[in-house]
Amino acid sequence: MLDLREYQSLGEALRAALERWPDEVCLIEADREREKARFTYKQFKEAALPLASALQDAGFQSGTRAAIIMTNQSKWLISAYAIFFCGGILVPLDYKLTAAEQLQLLAHSKAEFLIVEYHLWRAIMQSDGFKNLGVRFVLVTEAPSGADLGGAKRWEEFKSEREPDFVPRGRQEAACIVYSSGTGGRPKGCVLTHENYLEQCMALTALYPFSPGVRYLSILPTNHAIDFMIGFIGPFTCGAAIVHLRTLRPEYIREAFTRYKITYMTLVPMVLKSLERGLRQRFADLPKGRRAVLNTLIKANRALTRRQPNVKLSRRLLRQVHDAFGGELRAFFVGGAFTEPATLQFFYDLGIPVGNGYGCTEAGTVITVNDFKPFRADTVGKPLPGIEVKILNAEAEGIGEVAVRSKTIMSQYLDDPEMTAQTIVGGWLMTGDLGRIDTAGHLQLFGRKKNMIVTEEGKNIYPEDIETAFEGLPVKEFCVFAANYLWPQRSMVGEQLVIVLHPEAGKALNKELADDLAARNRRLTNYKRVHGYLTWVRDFPLTASMKIKRGELAEQIRRTVDRSAMVVL
């Protein structure tokens, strides 16, 4: 792997990787059972440099901000490298956001260039806010011939023969602006520097070294901090290969394991659970005798790997299970949301260790991860090398807010010094999560101090961001909360949102209003919907500028009513 201490920027490190392993495969793009593209490091360079050159011809300069909105595919990585090569700042946006939300974040990021997949561009062009789009140059991928591109250029044809100029960037300069939330309220654009990424990559690869021959299966969106690091920067700087799968469907994920002999994969708890369900079903369908043999082998594997994983032994003992995963799988990584210990244990007993981790975009992705020395299903592991974790204001049981200090912490929230100052205090990142460090140095999480939820898909949902969906509701005032913020409980599963409604004086919550509420709720993406409502008959506490004092209102509600008062929608 590259010694990342020698490099100043992601562009420089990636450029060195492309020279170091020219003939190794770096990227495979698969869609269902079809392989759509395959690149060696040399071919990747040959695809990216003409794009970089054309971008420079179009006026792209050092520090230019360029957004990418694309599903998981090779053009994402090729475009990102071209942007870094030109000294640009990458703004990776979530393709699952609505066009209106994407437009809002494009405006906030002040991106000048946009690289976008055709179907997403079509939605943006049809959006009401399109006329206010501030980007000056748009490249569209995979557009059908004859399609109206609204003045945008075709990615596939946007090339220049001229040798592009590599633009160096400093370690402390911004590499990416990554939005951790804020599509409806106050955008949180995490400004991550080249140093943040290089340090994070060094810490991760020290624990889990990749090398040529390793094949990493990428199904999470590349805009997500985890996949950007573990499914792009990490493998590239180690000479490994990434297999991009353009679908999340379980049957094609299973097929990709055997077809591409996958070594590692990162997933969110929802996908891990889906794989677990599939395996449990297959085990249950076995004839009684074979099932008994399998259970004995699983028990034996568990006993023999109690201290540490032994993949070779597990593959021999449980050959059929491992063959179903391609026979080369060494480990899964899981993060983005809480994973049940029983699921982690299930896979460990089969000889497939799951590195359960914890992190956030503000911390440059991963803060802690399980090192399997020994495997623990009840924690999110130990801090990565170079990352300090401490617990603030711990209660009697040692539980308090998790704070983090390291070179991987973002420099700031874009254009928001106030929120930056609230989040990074004396060099420590306040995560808003509640945890405890045990005697073995492992971090255990117990809930959140902050008003937000995380879905099992790893989506962070901030209540403020969805309130626009309820604007105009015929009530005096309303406010959305995370139910666990109103009524704290030491759990990170089944998190829900609740809307607190203060009806107009003398008016009750009638059926018409409930229907209106339900209809608005349905228009939200499924994982952003509120679970129920709570009626509140007192005026909300307000600031001088007439904003709701959320903390104070939550405190009043907490003191007055309990969770059972919530009416499920």
Add this chain to the structure above:
Amino acid sequence: MSSLQSTTDEVLRLAAEHFKVPREQLAADDDFFKKLGLNSLQALDLLTRIEHHFKIELPDYELQGVSDFRTLAERIQLRL
């Protein structure tokens, strides 16, 4: 070519069969995430079943923002 109504009916029938619920419990405007308690992966499973039935291919993104059977049927209809 089948009508939107017949496509919607077929989608409802397939969903009922796939998730083992009585057909009469499902209506075109039902939110399938809520009604059937699905997560997005399970909804993609249904999409695969639908693809096989109609002999079409629907990219994952076609399900983005879709949560009721009628809208899903409209997306299918466009590709028939």
